[in-house]
Amino acid sequence: MYYFNEKEIVVPGQLLADDPKKSGPGTYVLDGKVYAAHAGLPKLRDGVVVVIPLKGPYKPEAGDWIVGVVTDVKPSSIEVDLGGYMTAVLKYPERQGPPEGLTVGDVIYARVKSSNIRGVFLESEEMKKLTNGIIISMTPARIPRLIGRKGSMIALLKKETGCNFWVGRNGLIVVSGKSSEGESAAISAIRVVEKEAHSQGLTDRVAALLKSAKGRNHDDREQGDKAN
Amino acid sequence: MMTESKEIKLIDEEGRRVDGRKPDELRPIRIEAGVLEKSDGSAYIEVGRTKIFAAVFGPREVHPKHLELPDRAVLNCRYHMASFSVDERKPLGMTRREIELSKVLREALETVVFLEEFPRTMIDVFVEVIQADGGTRTAGITAASLALADAGIPMSDLIAATAVGKVAGTLVLDINDIEDKYGEADMPVAMTPRRNSIVLLQLNGRMTSEELKKALEMASQGIKKIYQLQIEALKKRYSVVSLEE
Numbered sequence: 001m002y003y004f005n006e007k008e009i010v011v012p013g014q015l016l017a018d019d020p021k022k023s024g025p026g027t028y029v030l031d032g033k034v035y036a037a038h039a040g041l042p043k044l045r046d047g048v049v050v051v052i053p054l055k056g057p058y059k060p061e062a063g064d065w066i067v068g069v070v071t072d073v074k075p076s077s078i079e080v081d082l083g084g085y086m087t088a089v090l091k092y093p094e095r096q097g098p099p100e101g102l103t104v105g106d107v108i109y110a111r112v113k114s115s116n117i118r119g120v121f122l123e124s125e126e127m128k129k130l131t132n133g134i135i136i137s138m139t140p141a142r143i144p145r146l147i148g149r150k151g152s153m154i155a156l157l158k159k160e161t162g163c164n165f166w167v168g169r170n171g172l173i174v175v176s177g178k179s180s181e182g183e184s185a186a187i188s189a190i191r192v193v194e195k196e197a198h199s200q201g202l203t204d205r206v207a208a209l210l211k212s213a214k215g216r217n218h219d220d221r222e223q224g225d226k227a228n
Numbered sequence: 229m230m231t232e233s234k235e236i237k238l239i240d241e242e243g244r245r246v247d248g249r250k251p252d253e254l255r256p257i258r259i260e261a262g263v264l265e266k267s268d269g270s271a272y273i274e275v276g277r278t279k280i281f282a283a284v285f286g287p288r289e290v291h292p293k294h295l296e297l298p299d300r301a302v303l304n305c306r307y308h309m310a311s312f313s314v315d316e317r318k319p320l321g322m323t324r325r326e327i328e329l330s331k332v333l334r335e336a337l338e339t340v341v342f343l344e345e346f347p348r349t350m351i352d353v354f355v356e357v358i359q360a361d362g363g364t365r366t367a368g369i370t371a372a373s374l375a376l377a378d379a380g381i382p383m384s385d386l387i388a389a390t391a392v393g394k395v396a397g398t399l400v401l402d403i404n405d406i407e408d409k410y411g412e413a414d415m416p417v418a419m420t421p422r423r424n425s426i427v428l429l430q431l432n433g434r435m436t437s438e439e440l441k442k443a444l445e446m447a448s449q450g451i452k453k454i455y456q457l458q459i460e461a462l463k464k465r466y467s468v469v470s471l472e473e
Binding site: 009013028039055056085119 | 268269286287288289298299340342345346347348349377378379380381382383384385386420421422423458459462463466467
């Protein structure tokens with residue numbers, strides 16, 4: 001038995017289901033019943049009840065890809081800032097030196113190896129140092145929307161702007177493209193996704209926005225040519 | 229003021245209170261969530277002439293570092309009254325009363341927030357009283373819990389609070405400043421409305437055990453009404469997000 005409507009926002013403490021086995025992310029169990037742990041949109045996903053947050057802090061989980069900034073290099077580990085409130089640790093063998101010659105201030109794209117009471121640890125094999133691009137931040141809760149279903153949104157952005165994207169679950173994104181027009185179009189599209197994350201037909205609107213941005217750039221160039 | 233106090237009739241012949249309310253009537257309440265741009269979560273509450281902002285920051289890095297806990301987040305709470313919030317200018321800085329109320333508010337909020345989800349971090353809650361007319365701690369905690377929910381911090385329930393007082397021998401709900409000053413008792417109560425558990429209970433003055441029971445019942449009725457307003461504010465806040473076109 002479920003006690004929610006998928007279109008209606010739930011508040012913390014709201015009863016969602018009777019069966020404690022149905023408790024998914026964003027819910028908690030008390031006395032055999034499932035309640036919402038934060039405000040958001042309730043969904044039945046893979047047989048469990050989840051509450052999709054509309055806003056909120058990032059909780060690292062093993063397997064998440066993140067974008068971080070190196071804040072400290074120690075003899076056998078590197079500290080990585082995950083957007084202001086959390087530091088992750090990347091361990092490496094001492095005799096090899098820091099991977100890819102990382103120093104303080106470098107931006108990396110890496111995978112979370114484990115996250116528990118001992119801290120957040122990153123996978124050192126799959127780490128990538130990002131050498132150029134623009135780093136921007138958005139609400140971590142809306143990153144899934146930016147990626148889209150099976151990566152559809154990010155694929156669209158890639159196609160339309162010609163930029164490369166490294167999207168971190170922690171809310172940091174690196175955009176790197178050949179032209180500054182492409183990059184600024186990509187950033188404005190990301191801002192639209194962040195603002196309108198939970199509205200209908202978002203993909204179409206983003207596509208239209210990118211098309212018009214492209215057209216505008218094109219027109220500008222033509223006019224510039226004529227003036228010359 | 230002292231000569232005036234003897235003339236003040238806290239309950240008139242018709243059973244109405246100084247501001248014309250019935251004994252079990254709340255003051256007009258306005259609650260809003262997400263009012264401050266720079267904070268992670270915020271709320272504003274108006275209870276009669278009492279006006280309070282609450283802002284939440286975090287989870288973020290613990291400062292000073294030695295307060296960090298390895299297994300859960302640290303909840304830091306600051307209740308503060310603006311200098312201009314009371315009749316006579318309040319000197320700057322935290323008074324003894326404000327430090328105590330910060331602690332009381334923190335202990336109440338700690339019971340609902342899932343602090344163990346964010347080890348080694350700190351959640352800051354700021355409760356700023358802009359205008360005070362009695363019931364600031366209860367209104368403050370109501371706003372603070374809403375600000376936490378607005379910040380998306382996991383919690384088991386919201387907290388709503390109100391005070392019950394005894395003036396001229398009658399129990400009255402949601403007492404204001406005059407009733408607090410010249411009444412016989414003041415009892416702030418904070419509850420988690422869904423499970424009806426009391427997270428804050430103080431009593432200043434005297435009540436018989438029957439009166440206390442009745443006062444708790446009155447408070448719980450008032451809290452239910454405040455809770456509905458909290459839910460409304462939270463849903464309104466998020467429906468703006470989801471309907472933005």
